[in-house]
Amino acid sequence: xxxxxxxxxxxxxxxxxxxxxxxxxxxxxxxxxxxxxxxxxxxxxxxxxxxxxxxxxxxxxxxxxxxxxxxxxxxxxxxxxxxxxxxxxxxxxxxxxxxxxxxxxxxxxxxxxxxxxxxxxxxxxxxxxxxxxxxxxxxxxxxxxxxxxxxxxxxxxxxxxxxxxxxxxxxxxxxxxxxxxxxxxxxxxxxxxxxxxxxxxxxxxxxxxxxxxxxxxxxxxxxxxxxxxxxxxxxxxxxxxxxxxxxxxxxxxxxxxxxxxxxxxxxxxxxxxxxxxxxxxxxxxxxxxxxxxxxxxxxxxxxxxxxxxxxxxxxxxxxxxxxxxxxxxxxxxxxxxxxxxxxxx
Numbered sequence: 064x065x066x067x068x069x070x071x072x073x074x075x076x077x078x079x080x081x082x083x084x085x086x087x088x089x090x091x092x093x094x095x096x097x098x099x100x101x102x103x104x105x106x107x108x109x110x111x112x113x114x115x116x117x118x119x120x121x122x123x124x125x126x127x128x129x130x131x132x133x134x135x136x137x138x139x140x141x142x143x144x145x146x147x148x149x150x151x152x153x154x155x156x157x158x159x160x161x162x163x164x165x166x167x168x169x170x171x172x173x174x175x176x177x178x179x180x181x182x183x184x185x186x187x188x189x190x191x192x193x194x195x196x197x198x199x200x201x202x203x204x205x206x207x208x209x210x211x212x213x214x215x216x217x218x219x220x221x222x223x224x225x226x227x228x229x230x231x232x233x234x235x236x237x238x239x240x241x242x243x244x245x246x247x248x249x250x251x252x253x254x255x256x257x258x259x260x261x262x263x264x265x266x267x268x269x270x271x272x273x274x275x276x277x278x279x280x281x282x283x284x285x286x287x288x289x290x291x292x293x294x295x296x297x298x299x300x301x302x303x304x305x306x307x308x309x310x311x312x313x314x315x316x317x318x319x320x321x322x323x324x325x326x327x328x329x330x331x332x333x334x335x336x337x338x339x340x341x342x343x344x345x346x347x348x349x350x351x352x353x354x355x356x357x358x359x360x361x362x363x364x365x366x367x368x369x370x371x372x373x374x375x376x377x378x379x380x381x382x383x384x385x386x387x388x389x390x391x392x393x394x395x396x397x398x399x400x401x402x403x404x405x406x407x408x
Contacts (some may be wrong), residue, residue: 068114069110069369071348075270077218077239080146082344083366084117086129087356092391098150098357100133107134111141112136115366119242119274119353121150121192122177132182142183148243150192150222151179163195163400167206174210182277190220190242191232194403200228201408203371204235211236220274225402226265227258232405233269241266246274247284247324247339247352247385248317249392259402267349276312278343278352279336281310283317286325286335290318301308307390314391324384332366333371341371342381 068081090103098106110118120127125340128149135142151173154162174189189210191203200221207219218239221232232238243252243262252273254260279285291314308317321335328338336354343352354365373381393401 068366072272073218073351074106074237074239074272074276074349075218076237078146079270081115081224082350082351083115083340083369084146084148084274084353085362086353087118088119089355090127090130090211090357099103100130103130103357104134104137106357106359106362110362111126111138111144113359113363113366115362116144117146117148117351117353119148119276121153121190122173122180123150123155123192128177128180128331132180135182142239145374146187147181147183148188148190149181149186150190150220152195153176156300159302163403165191165193165200165203166198168201170206171210174215178215185214186216188218188220188240188298189216190222190240190255191224193223193400194221194225194228194405196400196404197406199408200224200405201235204232208236216323217288221401222276223401224262225259225404226261228267228403228405229262229265229271234270236378238271238353240268240272240274242274242276242353244277244392245273245343245346245352246278246280247279247342247381248280248388249386251392259404262402267347273347273350275343275350278354279339280308281306284321284324284336284339286320286321287297288314288318290314292378305391308388308392310390313390316387320387320389323387324381327377327380327384331371331377333368333382336361337364337368337371338381340365340368341373342378344369345378 070079070081073080151170152163152165154164210216220240221229221238222242229241245252251260252262307313325335328335356362
């Protein structure tokens, strides 16, 4: 039995939302082959039925926006109940040459395209997915404020930005949320007095909500990966993008660490994913998480983590285990764009 979903304001002046949202990237096949439309519609129906109304997608998530558009066309009365977040700035038009483009022109182009794909007049929360290093963030924000004034978006967010970039964006117009990778294995945003990586402290100072993506470490913290053979799907981005946690040598060490985390979960009478999600939520009431799944039973299990309270000793033990992670959270050449810096205006 899943308790009613716990909700909190997203940031100082943001909407009240479930602290656990639903990440939709893998529902369109980021790690495994996507299911049929009918299978995926059934999953979205169930998510709605059990009260999960904070849905997160992006223009680069394969057919995710198109699928949502079809679902909204089938359920037009439900669109108003969904807090829908999407993102722009990662240009996948040529998969062999992925580019970052956070220019005002691209923001307008992609917003129009996303609205068309999702068959909706507005997006509740629109993120700058990454910072291109060429466009002053002030110019990007001006374009998003313009779209907000036109009623096309309700709230503005940033993702993969530096603390300095977040501050500059917020000075133009309040940023409602910043979405960053955050999990037991990925804690870079906790850096203190760091103008680049100190995103968590900057967000708290500004009253910006923090949305943790990949709170289960791209699946490694579920305990469901026991060897490299579990990553053999042809479309699995963890393998194709060469993410260090999942490479030979690191993967075996990380599986062993997750086994230790699973022992803590077993002693507490919860699942490994539930324990890891409870840890993220315990880091502060201003932390939201968007674990991805396409399985209704797993979604219900994830939501049950809202009822788990961790003791100080359990948190300390888990934090120490997380420090054992082998390998970086991303490839070295990609690390710079995960805390993207904007050029001066």
